[in-house]
Amino acid sequence: MIPFIFKRIINLIPILLGTSIITFLLIHLVPGDPAEAYLRLSQIPPTDEAAAHIRKELGLDKPLYVQYFIWLLDAFQLDFGESFITGDPVFEEAIYYLWPTLQLTLAAIVLTLIISVPVGILSAVYKDRLFDQVSRILAYVGASMPSFWLGFLLIYFFSFKLGLFPSGSRGTFVHIVLPAVTMCLVYTFTFTRLLRSGILEFMNQPYVMYARSRGLKERVVIGKHVLKNASQPFITAFSISIGNMLAGTVIAENVFAWPGIGRYFVSAIVNRDFPAIQFCVLLMTIIFVLINLIVDIIYAYLDPRIRLKGDQLK
Amino acid sequence: MSTEQLLSIKNLNIYLQEHGSDTRNQIIHNVSFDLEKGKVLGIVGGSGSGKTLTSLSVLSLLHDKFSVTGSIHFNGADLLQLPERKIRKIRGKEIALIPQNPMASFNPIISIGEHMVESMRSHQKLTRKIAKELAIYYLEKMNFADPSDLISQYPFQLSGGMLQRVLIAITLSLQPSLIIADEPTTALDKVTEDHILHQLEIMKEEYDTSMLLVSHDFHVVSRLADEVAVIHNGMLVEKGSIVNVFRQPNHSYTKQLIDASIRLKREKP
Amino acid sequence: MIKEIMNNKLLVFSGAIIVLMAFVAVFAPYLAPHDPNLTNLAVRLQGPSKDFLLGTDHQGRDILSRLIYGARVSIGSSVLVVAVTMVISIVIGTISGYKGGRIDYFFMRFCDIIMAFPGLVLILAFVGIMGPGLFNLILSIILIQWVTYARIIRGMVLSYKEQNFVTAAKMLGSSNVKIITRHLLPGIIPQIIVLATLDIGTVLLHIAGFSFLGLGIQPPTAEWGAMLNDSRQFLRSHPSLMIYPGMMIFIVVMAFNLFGDKLRDIFDRK
Ligand SMILES: Nc1ncnc2c1ncn2[C@@H]1O[C@H](COP(=O)(O)OP(=O)(O)OP(=O)(O)O)[C@@H](O)[C@H]1O
């Protein structure tokens, strides 16, 4: 298990390097001069002289690969440059905003699992009955619902009309309820269907029939022989969706004025704050890659074929 | 008379209706046979003749796209009328199935030992530790060299023949009164086949277990069975004592099957 | 039987919504009672009236007209994205699947890398790097989406390639282009239509979402997502500003999703 994890971590390095190179290149190749953005944000008149001066100061006059190496060297010391807007190190700013986002995502994930797993199992067990039909309709609704609209509806009814939850910003536990619900509802019913079809697929496996033939209780048959196998496609989809959820926080944070990295990123995009944009992209990659790693470890834990692979061949 | 019968199948029909389809096909036609306690009944037929479907219907294990009519009396009760809850108590404990395809019958992510332990523990009050020791004991009976190592292995680490032997060990450990063995020796080499048939013989002698022995090979059946039933295209074409059927087959299909198995035996080195 | 009719009913129903919306989008200038961008602070935030059937927004613009023009932008840009995506995917997917070999290998590795990341994350990153605006948004979505579809189409082509009549056509000496256009493509077109229909809903949600964030369509252009963003300050006092555009997005996306799904059911049965 340990060598397995170690190997996976080593594999991450080229991915991160690749991402940083691509982001770096794209930012510098795309129209829109960072020096001009800097001047605009610092409210200095963008004359040619001023631009040349700033280019020199920011190191933008050097060849691209030199710039990249300088950036990389700095990155190793956790120096990702200063925000054009605030002048503060983007690393510190981003980390400051990251925590609330992780909190929100985590709440949404937990909520999604709490709802979708039992509903998925029940939909499979009561296939084509009323329960299943309702969950099918909800899946359509969930897949077609714009999350920002859902957020507004929730605010309007639960906050303004009923006064049950606050309409925005961060604070006590109740503040997280509406944004988390907004983020989770979109995914929950899709997952429900996914889990349902996974279960139904594995229900017909010969080993499930054999488990039944030995007189195991239905609860054991489903829980042990079906669910553990059926959970793998579910986990794959889930890991992808966690990434999408993280990106989706952008919207929830915007609707509920949640002070997270999503809002930070959006304002950086709007203002063309290049160091902040670059670091946010990198951060998203790192988080997503880490999620993948965790998922792979869960896989290996669930499936001995992955854990013990290589025993037989070579 | 009928009280001596352990298993008595009467007018069994099995229909297939695929999900969302309007047509219903009959696959098993009016099959009837009896099995006396302590005896072995061979069910012989070619591929696709309906042997597996018939066997699975006894334990109500068919997918719900199949519908079954007729009666299957076991120890006096009609299995087709029993509620799922009661059937579950019979499965494994009274009637144990040795499924046709050992490679597909094990859950790939559950260890061999766990397969055995969970089976025993679902019918008897046993601690995990004792169940594990019993598992090792039964695996030893199946001539495994190192059972205590085997129980922590996973199905994909074993060969098909080994898995077949584990299936029989599981069946042994459940000590049922009736075993339904679906092609227990297909796709095995002759030495392993011999060994497995020998184990089944021991089970029959030692524990007085009755058996439905399903096979396409007359030769295999003739070794163990007292009686034989021949199925062709979902219909029972012939039944009788093994000696009679072997000597004087009435149906041309039975003759073909016997000829084929004799030819096979001759070709054997 | 009942199921079949139900399926068809939903198919007809969702199809009708789509046709209606397409009609509205195309003939927006004739249907809209007002100029969608005409501001008139004297009539701001009014309720429904004879003049303004759905009322006016915070700048006194007619909401109905903005919704009608919004259909044009939202649906129009989604269809554009999906159309371009599909053309790229069909070309590359077919070449990769049909030719096989090294081209196919490199294509698949490329897909593995791109598809390892969730789509939304990539689109966000691309828009982030290229900057806000409808053009950049559309470009980003196309750049990300085509990979997934090219791969699916490659799979279809592969499974079709093995079929007898393709081999026969090859042996009869048909040119590759002929085989692809006469035999392969007609066979996979139904599946591609299903894919495209289902995708329009997703793309529309993306475009509306990014416009809502201010990263897509820029004000004052009437677009449903951007309208929702405008409605934010008046959520408590004038919830209808938020209800209408959201409802439009929801209905249109739902119609495309339903239509695609039911279409797939029908093609699958054949
Ligand atoms: N899951 C299934 N779905 C549809 N038809 C089936 C299914 N299983 C079996 N059948 C049909 O039922 C018939 C009998 O199948 P069965 O598996 O009982 O044959 P068998 O005698 O066990 O054959 P074999 O010796 O190959 O195992 C076959 O002709 C097959 O077409």
Ligand SMILES: [Mg+2]
């Ligand atoms: Mg069979």
